[in-house]
């Protein structure tokens with residue numbers, strides 16, 4: 001802890017309180033006045049900046065991925081164009097190849113169709129971004145919350161379900 005020792009006293013004799021402990025992450029750019037203390041306002045500004053940067057990066061990445069997946073260059077992606085990429089996207093973090101897991105394919109297809117805001121069976125660049133990053137869409141957030149409610153509702157109804165989810 002930095003700050004005055006117990007021997008530091010005001011002229012009145014009252015002990016000067018020790019400074020707050022240094023924030024271990026205060027050397028980050030969020031501490032705009034460099035006082036080693038993050039105020040709620042500094043933190044809020046940094047979080048907003050991080051979200052903006054993440055959104056810009058995710059848009060850039062999804063636009064590059066869009067061009068790769070859109071084989072016929074018609075500026076829209078149908079499920080059949082995406083499906084060959086599905087396994088590659090998730091192969092590293094799953095024991096069973098995702099395309100061999102019928103439930104996994106069904107869930108992914110549901111997410112694909114859910115992102116098709118215009119309901120024309122194809123994802124344009126905006127819909128594609130919503131598909132890859134539902135957290136940036138109001139409807140995507142609602143869908144995520146509803147999925148969690150259903151998931152945890154099922155767990156509460158079936159005491160065995162939690163064990164199954166952990167596996």
Ligand SMILES: [Ca+2]
Pocket residue numbers: 069070071072073074075076077078081
């Ligand atoms: Ca296409």
Ligand SMILES: [Ca+2]
Pocket residue numbers: 116117118119120121122123124127
């Ligand atoms: Ca569409």
